[in-house]
Amino acid sequence: MQKGFATLEIIFATMIIAILMGAAIPNVARVIDRVALDYETKKLYTDLRFLQSLNRMTNMKDTHFGTTNDYNPPINLIVYPERYIFKRNSPNKIYAEHYFSNGVTASKKNGTELWQIKFDNMGKVTPAISDSLMLNSRFKKKTSIIFDSVGRFRGGRE
Numbered sequence: 760m761q762k763g764f765a766t767l768e769i770i771f772a773t774m775i776i777a778i779l780m781g782a783a784i785p786n787v788a789r790v791i792d793r794v795a796l797d798y799e800t801k802k803l804y805t806d807l808r809f810l811q812s813l814n815r816m817t818n819m820k821d822t823h824f825g826t827t828n829d830y831n832p833p834i835n836l837i838v839y840p841e842r843y844i845f846k847r848n849s850p851n852k853i854y855a856e857h858y859f860s861n862g863v864t865a866s867k868k869n870g871t872e873l874w875q876i877k878f879d880n881m882g883k884v885t886p887a888i889s890d891s892l893m894l895n896s897r898f899k900k901k902t903s904i905i906f907d908s909v910g911r912f913r914g915g916r917e
Contacts (some may be wrong), residue, residue, distance in 0.1 A: 789898055795860040796896040800871065800914060802857065803843070803894070803904065807876070807912060810836050814878040836876040838892060840864045862897035876906075881902040 814833050834847050834854065842866060845855040845884050854907065867874050874892060878884060889907040904914040 771883055787891060792862060792896045792898045793900060795863055796894060796900055796902055799859050799863045800902045800904070803892075804912075804914070805905075806843070806845075806857070807836065810834060810876070811878045811882050811910065815880060815882050833877055833879070838865050838874040838876065840866060859894075864895050866893050867891075878910065881910070884912075 834845050837846055839846050842856060842858045843865070844853050844857075846853050865874075876884065891903045894902045894904070900916070901916055902916050904912055906912045
């Protein structure tokens with residue numbers, strides 16, 4: 760009789776653990792989703808600030824990307840829904856590429872898929888835009904990065 764009672768205890772304990780895990784897993788997925796969105800937002804901010812400061816240094820030699828030119832043609836950031844790249848138009852060369860985390864995508868507020876961000880040598884966005892870039896997660900959480908005409912960008916959750 761004791762063996763049967765121990766088996767029932769194990770079955771009930773397993774059922775309780777399964778119920779608790781079933782309630783916890785969706786919350787864990789939402790937390791992982793929020794962490795991925797926050798990481799990608801911070802990474803994009805960092806890369807935008809790097810690009811802005813790099814394009815301000817027009818009088819310096821371009822040794823960061825392996826050349827020694829005195830003139831530093833601007834490097835653009837091209838944003839696709841699943842990734843973004845650092846690209847210089849002349850010569851047509853991609854310097855860095857970053858794929859978003861699983862479930863995170865980028866879009867413009869008006870729905871276009873491709874967006875090219877350029878900074879001039881004063882750090883202003885060219886052409887002067889007043890628009891925002893959206894980072895979206897699997898669970899419909901959004902973070903926007905808003906650009907203004909003088910080169911500032913800020914963001915927030917929606």
